[in-house]
Amino acid sequence: MGRDKDAGHAPLREIALALRKERERAGLSLTELAKRAEVAKSTLSQLESGNGNPNIETIWALSVALDVPFSRLVDPPRPRVQVIRAGEGPRIGSSQAHYTATVLSSCPPHARRDIYTLNAEPGAARASDPHMPGTVEHVILAAGRALVGLSDDPVELAPGDYCAYPGDRPHVFEALDAGTVAVLVSEHV
Protein backbone atom coordinates (compact mmCIF):
# COMPACT_ATOMS: atom_id res chain seq x y z
CA MET A 1 0.00 0.00 0.00
CA GLY A 2 1.66 3.03 -1.11
CA ARG A 3 2.09 5.33 1.70
CA ASP A 4 2.76 7.44 -1.34
CA LYS A 5 -0.13 9.19 -2.90
CA ASP A 6 -3.82 8.98 -2.29
CA ALA A 7 -3.10 8.85 1.37
CA GLY A 8 -6.57 10.31 1.48
CA HIS A 9 -9.08 7.67 2.37
CA ALA A 10 -11.28 4.78 1.63
CA PRO A 11 -10.03 1.89 -0.43
CA LEU A 12 -13.68 0.88 -0.40
CA ARG A 13 -13.99 0.70 -4.14
CA GLU A 14 -10.80 -1.27 -4.54
CA ILE A 15 -11.95 -3.73 -1.94
CA ALA A 16 -15.24 -4.14 -3.69
CA LEU A 17 -13.55 -4.90 -6.99
CA ALA A 18 -10.90 -7.14 -5.49
CA LEU A 19 -13.52 -9.01 -3.56
CA ARG A 20 -15.59 -9.74 -6.62
CA LYS A 21 -12.55 -10.61 -8.68
CA GLU A 22 -11.18 -13.03 -6.14
CA ARG A 23 -14.53 -14.63 -5.61
CA GLU A 24 -15.01 -15.24 -9.30
CA ARG A 25 -11.45 -16.49 -9.60
CA ALA A 26 -12.21 -19.00 -6.89
CA GLY A 27 -15.31 -20.03 -8.77
CA LEU A 28 -17.61 -19.38 -5.87
CA SER A 29 -21.08 -17.93 -5.93
CA LEU A 30 -21.87 -15.04 -3.68
CA THR A 31 -24.16 -17.26 -1.69
CA GLU A 32 -21.57 -19.97 -1.38
CA LEU A 33 -18.84 -17.62 -0.26
CA ALA A 34 -21.11 -16.00 2.26
CA LYS A 35 -21.95 -19.41 3.66
CA ARG A 36 -18.34 -20.49 3.95
CA ALA A 37 -17.22 -17.23 5.48
CA GLU A 38 -20.24 -17.24 7.77
CA VAL A 39 -21.29 -13.75 6.87
CA ALA A 40 -24.74 -12.76 5.75
CA LYS A 41 -24.91 -12.78 2.00
CA SER A 42 -26.63 -9.45 2.17
CA THR A 43 -23.49 -8.08 3.75
CA LEU A 44 -21.34 -9.55 1.05
CA SER A 45 -23.65 -8.25 -1.61
CA GLN A 46 -23.41 -4.71 -0.32
CA LEU A 47 -19.68 -5.00 0.02
CA GLU A 48 -19.21 -6.06 -3.57
CA SER A 49 -21.46 -3.27 -4.74
CA GLY A 50 -19.15 -0.75 -3.16
CA ASN A 51 -21.43 0.24 -0.33
CA GLY A 52 -19.93 -0.67 2.94
CA ASN A 53 -17.16 -0.24 5.39
CA PRO A 54 -16.56 -3.74 6.65
CA ASN A 55 -14.98 -4.44 9.98
CA ILE A 56 -11.91 -6.57 10.38
CA GLU A 57 -13.67 -9.77 11.30
CA THR A 58 -15.81 -9.64 8.21
CA ILE A 59 -12.90 -9.05 5.86
CA TRP A 60 -10.83 -11.61 7.68
CA ALA A 61 -13.51 -14.25 7.36
CA LEU A 62 -13.83 -13.52 3.67
CA SER A 63 -10.11 -13.65 3.04
CA VAL A 64 -9.90 -16.96 4.85
CA ALA A 65 -12.82 -18.39 2.92
CA LEU A 66 -11.29 -17.16 -0.32
CA ASP A 67 -7.93 -18.53 0.71
CA VAL A 68 -6.16 -15.37 -0.31
CA PRO A 69 -3.83 -13.21 1.73
CA PHE A 70 -5.58 -10.48 3.57
CA SER A 71 -3.71 -7.76 1.79
CA ARG A 72 -4.84 -9.07 -1.58
CA LEU A 73 -8.22 -7.64 -0.78
CA VAL A 74 -7.12 -4.28 0.49
CA ASP A 75 -3.96 -3.89 -1.54
CA PRO A 76 -4.50 -3.83 -5.27
CA PRO A 77 -1.98 -5.95 -7.20
CA ARG A 78 -0.76 -4.16 -10.28
CA PRO A 79 1.74 -5.98 -12.48
CA ARG A 80 3.80 -4.01 -14.95
CA VAL A 81 7.20 -4.03 -16.53
CA GLN A 82 9.56 -1.55 -14.95
CA VAL A 83 13.12 -0.78 -15.91
CA ILE A 84 15.70 1.20 -13.98
CA ARG A 85 18.88 1.80 -15.93
CA ALA A 86 22.23 1.67 -14.23
CA GLY A 87 22.83 5.00 -12.58
CA GLU A 88 19.19 5.95 -12.66
CA GLY A 89 16.60 5.64 -9.95
CA PRO A 90 16.22 7.26 -6.56
CA ARG A 91 19.55 7.46 -4.79
CA ILE A 92 19.88 7.11 -1.10
CA GLY A 93 21.93 9.96 0.21
CA SER A 94 25.01 8.76 1.96
CA SER A 95 27.04 10.94 4.22
CA GLN A 96 29.98 8.73 3.42
CA ALA A 97 31.80 9.29 0.17
CA HIS A 98 32.40 6.65 -2.44
CA TYR A 99 29.10 5.00 -1.75
CA THR A 100 25.68 5.18 -3.30
CA ALA A 101 22.65 2.98 -2.83
CA THR A 102 19.67 2.88 -5.15
CA VAL A 103 16.27 1.61 -4.16
CA LEU A 104 15.13 -0.75 -6.86
CA SER A 105 12.02 -2.19 -5.29
CA SER A 106 10.33 -1.80 -1.96
CA CYS A 107 8.77 -4.99 -0.80
CA PRO A 108 4.98 -5.11 -0.81
CA PRO A 109 3.34 -6.53 2.27
CA HIS A 110 3.31 -10.29 2.62
CA ALA A 111 5.40 -10.90 -0.42
CA ARG A 112 7.98 -13.62 -0.30
CA ARG A 113 11.12 -13.00 -2.27
CA ASP A 114 13.51 -15.74 -3.21
CA ILE A 115 16.96 -14.83 -4.42
CA TYR A 116 18.81 -16.51 -7.28
CA THR A 117 21.83 -15.94 -9.42
CA LEU A 118 21.66 -16.69 -13.12
CA ASN A 119 24.52 -17.66 -15.38
CA ALA A 120 23.59 -17.82 -19.01
CA GLU A 121 25.31 -18.09 -22.37
CA PRO A 122 24.04 -16.79 -25.70
CA GLY A 123 22.25 -19.01 -28.10
CA ALA A 124 19.32 -20.37 -26.21
CA ALA A 125 16.65 -18.10 -24.90
CA ARG A 126 15.18 -19.42 -21.73
CA ALA A 127 11.43 -19.03 -21.97
CA SER A 128 9.57 -19.57 -18.76
CA ASP A 129 6.02 -20.66 -18.50
CA PRO A 130 3.95 -18.43 -16.25
CA HIS A 131 4.25 -19.03 -12.54
CA MET A 132 1.65 -18.49 -9.87
CA PRO A 133 -0.62 -15.49 -10.31
CA GLY A 134 0.79 -12.49 -8.54
CA THR A 135 4.38 -13.52 -9.05
CA VAL A 136 6.78 -10.70 -9.86
CA GLU A 137 10.35 -11.25 -10.96
CA HIS A 138 13.16 -8.77 -10.47
CA VAL A 139 16.34 -9.02 -12.50
CA ILE A 140 19.53 -7.06 -11.88
CA LEU A 141 22.13 -7.67 -14.52
CA ALA A 142 25.61 -8.11 -13.11
CA ALA A 143 27.66 -8.90 -16.21
CA GLY A 144 27.12 -9.29 -19.93
CA ARG A 145 23.94 -8.34 -21.72
CA ALA A 146 20.56 -9.98 -21.87
CA LEU A 147 17.06 -9.70 -23.22
CA VAL A 148 14.72 -9.85 -20.26
CA GLY A 149 11.05 -9.43 -19.59
CA LEU A 150 7.77 -10.42 -21.14
CA SER A 151 8.10 -12.72 -24.12
CA ASP A 152 6.28 -10.38 -26.44
CA ASP A 153 8.19 -7.29 -25.37
CA PRO A 154 11.58 -8.04 -23.82
CA VAL A 155 14.00 -5.37 -22.66
CA GLU A 156 17.74 -5.33 -23.26
CA LEU A 157 19.69 -4.94 -20.07
CA ALA A 158 23.29 -3.87 -19.54
CA PRO A 159 25.29 -4.38 -16.33
CA GLY A 160 23.65 -2.59 -13.42
CA ASP A 161 20.28 -2.34 -15.10
CA TYR A 162 17.20 -3.46 -13.24
CA CYS A 163 13.97 -4.83 -14.61
CA ALA A 164 10.80 -6.13 -12.97
CA TYR A 165 7.93 -7.85 -14.72
CA PRO A 166 4.92 -10.00 -13.91
CA GLY A 167 6.04 -13.59 -13.59
CA ASP A 168 2.58 -14.94 -14.19
CA ARG A 169 2.86 -14.18 -17.86
CA PRO A 170 5.21 -15.78 -20.37
CA HIS A 171 8.68 -14.31 -20.01
CA VAL A 172 12.23 -14.87 -21.16
CA PHE A 173 15.86 -14.55 -20.20
CA GLU A 174 18.14 -14.60 -23.20
CA ALA A 175 21.84 -13.93 -22.81
CA LEU A 176 23.38 -11.79 -25.53
CA ASP A 177 26.97 -11.91 -24.33
CA ALA A 178 29.08 -14.79 -23.11
CA GLY A 179 29.39 -15.02 -19.36
CA THR A 180 26.20 -13.19 -18.64
CA VAL A 181 25.39 -13.09 -14.93
CA ALA A 182 22.28 -11.77 -13.26
CA VAL A 183 20.59 -11.67 -9.89
CA LEU A 184 16.99 -12.83 -9.94
CA VAL A 185 14.57 -12.13 -7.14
CA SER A 186 11.32 -14.01 -7.47
CA GLU A 187 8.50 -12.46 -5.53
CA HIS A 188 5.32 -14.36 -4.83
CA VAL A 189 2.58 -13.00 -2.65
Added chain:
Amino acid sequence: MGRDKDAGHAPLREIALALRKERERAGLSLTELAKRAEVAKSTLSQLESGNGNPNIETIWALSVALDVPFSRLVDPPRPRVQVIRAGEGPRIGSSQAHYTATVLSSCPPHARRDIYTLNAEPGAARASDPHMPGTVEHVILAAGRALVGLSDDPVELAPGDYCAYPGDRPHVFEALDAGTVAVLVSEHV
Protein backbone atom coordinates in the same frame (compact mmCIF):
# COMPACT_ATOMS: atom_id res chain seq x y z
CA MET B 1 -1.40 -14.22 5.94
CA GLY B 2 -1.20 -17.75 6.64
CA ARG B 3 -4.14 -19.54 5.47
CA ASP B 4 -2.14 -21.95 7.52
CA LYS B 5 -3.08 -22.39 11.10
CA ASP B 6 -5.58 -20.63 13.24
CA ALA B 7 -7.76 -20.06 10.26
CA GLY B 8 -10.35 -19.68 12.97
CA HIS B 9 -10.99 -16.03 13.60
CA ALA B 10 -10.17 -12.74 15.10
CA PRO B 11 -6.71 -11.31 14.75
CA LEU B 12 -8.05 -8.79 17.23
CA ARG B 13 -5.34 -9.37 19.75
CA GLU B 14 -2.59 -9.21 17.18
CA ILE B 15 -3.97 -5.96 15.84
CA ALA B 16 -4.06 -4.52 19.30
CA LEU B 17 -0.43 -5.40 19.93
CA ALA B 18 0.78 -4.32 16.52
CA LEU B 19 -1.07 -1.07 16.83
CA ARG B 20 0.53 -0.25 20.12
CA LYS B 21 3.93 -1.35 18.95
CA GLU B 22 3.82 0.72 15.80
CA ARG B 23 2.53 3.74 17.64
CA GLU B 24 5.31 3.59 20.18
CA ARG B 25 7.84 3.02 17.45
CA ALA B 26 6.62 6.19 15.80
CA GLY B 27 6.95 7.98 19.10
CA LEU B 28 3.37 9.13 19.14
CA SER B 29 1.03 9.38 22.07
CA LEU B 30 -2.34 7.79 21.83
CA THR B 31 -3.94 11.20 21.84
CA GLU B 32 -1.61 12.48 19.15
CA LEU B 33 -2.15 9.51 16.86
CA ALA B 34 -5.90 9.72 17.30
CA LYS B 35 -5.78 13.36 16.32
CA ARG B 36 -3.68 12.75 13.22
CA ALA B 37 -5.74 9.81 12.08
CA GLU B 38 -8.92 11.70 12.86
CA VAL B 39 -10.39 8.94 14.95
CA ALA B 40 -11.74 9.35 18.44
CA LYS B 41 -9.08 8.57 20.95
CA SER B 42 -11.59 6.50 22.82
CA THR B 43 -11.82 4.29 19.78
CA LEU B 44 -8.08 3.96 19.56
CA SER B 45 -7.87 3.24 23.26
CA GLN B 46 -10.32 0.40 23.02
CA LEU B 47 -8.57 -0.95 19.98
CA GLU B 48 -5.23 -1.08 21.69
CA SER B 49 -6.77 -2.75 24.69
CA GLY B 50 -7.95 -5.58 22.52
CA ASN B 51 -11.63 -4.74 22.63
CA GLY B 52 -12.84 -3.83 19.24
CA ASN B 53 -13.47 -4.86 15.72
CA PRO B 54 -12.55 -1.82 13.71
CA ASN B 55 -13.87 -1.18 10.27
CA ILE B 56 -11.67 -0.63 7.26
CA GLU B 57 -11.76 3.14 7.28
CA THR B 58 -10.59 3.27 10.86
CA ILE B 59 -7.68 0.90 10.33
CA TRP B 60 -6.82 2.62 7.09
CA ALA B 61 -6.70 6.01 8.72
CA LEU B 62 -4.48 4.65 11.45
CA SER B 63 -2.11 2.93 9.06
CA VAL B 64 -1.80 6.12 7.04
CA ALA B 65 -1.18 8.20 10.13
CA LEU B 66 1.41 5.70 11.31
CA ASP B 67 2.93 5.56 7.85
CA VAL B 68 3.05 1.80 7.88
CA PRO B 69 1.64 -0.63 5.34
CA PHE B 70 -1.86 -1.68 6.06
CA SER B 71 -1.08 -5.32 6.54
CA ARG B 72 1.56 -4.52 9.09
CA LEU B 73 -1.28 -3.88 11.46
CA VAL B 74 -3.50 -6.79 10.70
CA ASP B 75 -0.81 -9.37 10.12
CA PRO B 76 1.92 -8.50 12.54
CA PRO B 77 5.04 -10.03 12.30
CA ARG B 78 15.87 -14.53 12.98
CA PRO B 79 20.38 -14.18 12.10
CA ARG B 80 23.64 -15.82 10.90
CA VAL B 81 26.36 -15.10 8.38
CA GLN B 82 26.21 -17.26 5.32
CA VAL B 83 28.42 -17.18 2.25
CA ILE B 84 27.89 -18.87 -1.09
CA ARG B 85 30.84 -18.51 -3.43
CA ALA B 86 30.31 -17.95 -7.13
CA GLY B 87 29.67 -21.30 -8.72
CA GLU B 88 28.79 -22.96 -5.46
CA GLY B 89 25.40 -23.60 -3.98
CA PRO B 90 22.46 -25.70 -5.07
CA ARG B 91 21.94 -25.48 -8.80
CA ILE B 92 18.54 -25.57 -10.35
CA GLY B 93 18.53 -28.10 -13.11
CA SER B 94 17.66 -26.55 -16.41
CA SER B 95 16.62 -28.56 -19.40
CA GLN B 96 17.94 -25.76 -21.52
CA ALA B 97 21.64 -25.50 -22.10
CA HIS B 98 23.74 -22.48 -21.35
CA TYR B 99 21.67 -21.61 -18.35
CA THR B 100 22.01 -22.25 -14.67
CA ALA B 101 20.19 -20.80 -11.72
CA THR B 102 21.34 -20.99 -8.12
CA VAL B 103 19.09 -20.60 -5.13
CA LEU B 104 20.71 -18.16 -2.77
CA SER B 105 17.98 -17.63 -0.23
CA SER B 106 14.43 -18.80 0.12
CA CYS B 107 12.19 -16.21 1.64
CA PRO B 108 10.88 -16.94 5.12
CA PRO B 109 7.22 -16.32 5.71
CA HIS B 110 6.12 -12.79 6.41
CA ALA B 111 9.47 -11.29 5.54
CA ARG B 112 9.69 -8.16 3.48
CA ARG B 113 12.64 -7.80 1.17
CA ASP B 114 13.71 -4.52 -0.35
CA ILE B 115 16.12 -4.53 -3.24
CA TYR B 116 19.00 -2.10 -3.74
CA THR B 117 22.05 -1.70 -5.87
CA LEU B 118 25.24 -0.47 -4.30
CA ASN B 119 28.05 1.37 -6.01
CA ALA B 120 31.09 1.85 -3.88
CA GLU B 121 34.68 2.99 -4.26
CA PRO B 122 37.63 1.94 -2.12
CA GLY B 123 38.85 4.06 0.72
CA ALA B 124 35.87 4.52 2.94
CA ALA B 125 34.25 1.58 4.62
CA ARG B 126 30.59 2.13 5.07
CA ALA B 127 29.67 1.04 8.56
CA SER B 128 25.99 0.74 9.21
CA ASP B 129 24.39 1.06 12.56
CA PRO B 130 22.11 -1.83 13.37
CA HIS B 131 18.66 -1.74 11.87
CA MET B 132 15.48 -3.13 13.29
CA PRO B 133 15.77 -6.43 15.13
CA GLY B 134 15.21 -9.35 12.81
CA THR B 135 16.65 -7.60 9.80
CA VAL B 136 18.75 -9.75 7.48
CA GLU B 137 20.80 -8.35 4.63
CA HIS B 138 21.77 -10.27 1.52
CA VAL B 139 24.60 -9.09 -0.70
CA ILE B 140 25.45 -10.42 -4.15
CA LEU B 141 28.60 -8.89 -5.55
CA ALA B 142 28.31 -7.99 -9.21
CA ALA B 143 31.64 -6.32 -9.91
CA GLY B 144 34.84 -5.50 -8.05
CA ARG B 145 35.67 -6.83 -4.63
CA ALA B 146 34.39 -5.93 -1.21
CA LEU B 147 34.58 -6.69 2.48
CA VAL B 148 31.06 -7.45 3.61
CA GLY B 149 29.36 -8.66 6.73
CA LEU B 150 29.55 -8.11 10.44
CA SER B 151 31.92 -5.39 11.49
CA ASP B 152 34.00 -7.69 13.66
CA ASP B 153 34.24 -10.46 11.09
CA PRO B 154 33.75 -9.28 7.51
CA VAL B 155 34.00 -11.57 4.49
CA GLU B 156 35.75 -10.77 1.23
CA LEU B 157 33.49 -11.22 -1.75
CA ALA B 158 34.37 -11.61 -5.43
CA PRO B 159 31.95 -11.17 -8.34
CA GLY B 160 29.12 -13.67 -8.08
CA ASP B 161 29.63 -14.34 -4.40
CA TYR B 162 26.72 -14.16 -2.04
CA CYS B 163 26.65 -13.29 1.63
CA ALA B 164 23.89 -12.92 4.19
CA TYR B 165 24.20 -11.54 7.69
CA PRO B 166 22.03 -10.14 10.48
CA GLY B 167 21.35 -6.49 9.84
CA ASP B 168 20.50 -5.78 13.44
CA ARG B 169 24.16 -5.94 14.36
CA PRO B 170 26.90 -3.56 13.30
CA HIS B 171 27.95 -4.34 9.75
CA VAL B 172 30.06 -2.94 6.95
CA PHE B 173 30.39 -2.68 3.22
CA GLU B 174 33.90 -1.74 2.15
CA ALA B 175 34.86 -1.69 -1.49
CA LEU B 176 38.31 -3.05 -2.28
CA ASP B 177 38.32 -2.37 -6.01
CA ALA B 178 37.27 0.66 -7.97
CA GLY B 179 33.84 0.42 -9.53
CA THR B 180 32.55 -2.12 -7.08
CA VAL B 181 28.89 -2.94 -7.65
CA ALA B 182 26.61 -5.11 -5.54
CA VAL B 183 22.98 -6.04 -5.16
CA LEU B 184 21.66 -5.66 -1.66
CA VAL B 185 18.43 -7.22 -0.49
CA SER B 186 17.33 -6.00 2.90
CA GLU B 187 14.94 -8.35 4.63
CA HIS B 188 12.91 -7.23 7.58
CA VAL B 189 10.32 -9.38 9.24
Added chain:
DNA sequence: GAGGCGCGTTCGTCAAATCGAACATTGGTG
Protein backbone atom coordinates in the same frame (compact mmCIF):
# COMPACT_ATOMS: atom_id res chain seq x y z
C1' DG C 1 -1.26 24.09 46.42
C1' DA C 2 -4.03 25.83 42.97
C1' DG C 3 -4.12 25.92 38.24
C1' DG C 4 -3.08 24.23 33.69
C1' DC C 5 -1.84 20.67 30.38
C1' DG C 6 -0.73 16.30 28.82
C1' DC C 7 -1.68 11.43 29.15
C1' DG C 8 -4.99 7.18 28.73
C1' DT C 9 -9.42 5.39 30.30
C1' DT C 10 -14.58 4.99 30.89
C1' DC C 11 -19.51 5.97 29.83
C1' DG C 12 -23.89 7.18 27.31
C1' DT C 13 -25.59 8.37 22.76
C1' DC C 14 -26.13 7.84 17.89
C1' DA C 15 -25.15 6.29 13.43
C1' DA C 16 -24.01 2.39 10.84
C1' DA C 17 -22.83 -2.37 9.70
C1' DT C 18 -24.53 -7.05 10.26
C1' DC C 19 -28.01 -10.14 10.12
C1' DG C 20 -32.02 -12.98 8.58
C1' DA C 21 -36.00 -13.24 5.82
C1' DA C 22 -38.46 -12.13 1.89
C1' DC C 23 -37.80 -10.74 -2.77
C1' DA C 24 -37.25 -10.87 -8.09
C1' DT C 25 -34.71 -13.55 -11.59
C1' DT C 26 -32.83 -17.19 -14.14
C1' DG C 27 -32.10 -22.10 -15.67
C1' DG C 28 -32.78 -26.69 -15.51
C1' DT C 29 -36.37 -30.87 -15.05
C1' DG C 30 -40.20 -34.06 -14.69
Added chain:
DNA sequence: CACCAATGTTCGATTTGACGAACGCGCCTC
Protein backbone atom coordinates in the same frame (compact mmCIF):
# COMPACT_ATOMS: atom_id res chain seq x y z
C1' DC D 1 -46.35 -25.39 -17.42
C1' DA D 2 -45.48 -26.04 -12.83
C1' DC D 3 -41.84 -26.87 -9.90
C1' DC D 4 -37.53 -26.59 -7.62
C1' DA D 5 -32.95 -24.98 -6.84
C1' DA D 6 -29.89 -22.01 -7.67
C1' DT D 7 -28.46 -16.96 -8.34
C1' DG D 8 -27.97 -11.86 -6.37
C1' DT D 9 -30.79 -8.15 -4.55
C1' DT D 10 -33.61 -5.33 -1.14
C1' DC D 11 -35.82 -4.38 3.51
C1' DG D 12 -36.70 -3.94 8.54
C1' DA D 13 -34.76 -5.25 13.26
C1' DT D 14 -30.94 -5.65 16.06
C1' DT D 15 -26.27 -5.46 17.36
C1' DT D 16 -22.11 -2.82 17.67
C1' DG D 17 -18.47 0.24 16.80
C1' DA D 18 -17.35 5.30 16.56
C1' DC D 19 -17.91 9.46 18.73
C1' DG D 20 -17.50 13.18 22.23
C1' DA D 21 -17.59 14.48 26.95
C1' DA D 22 -16.32 13.55 31.35
C1' DC D 23 -13.13 11.37 34.40
C1' DG D 24 -8.71 10.06 37.10
C1' DC D 25 -3.95 10.52 36.96
C1' DG D 26 0.79 12.48 36.69
C1' DC D 27 3.75 16.42 35.77
C1' DC D 28 5.18 20.95 35.47
C1' DT D 29 4.62 26.11 36.39
C1' DC D 30 3.52 29.97 38.87
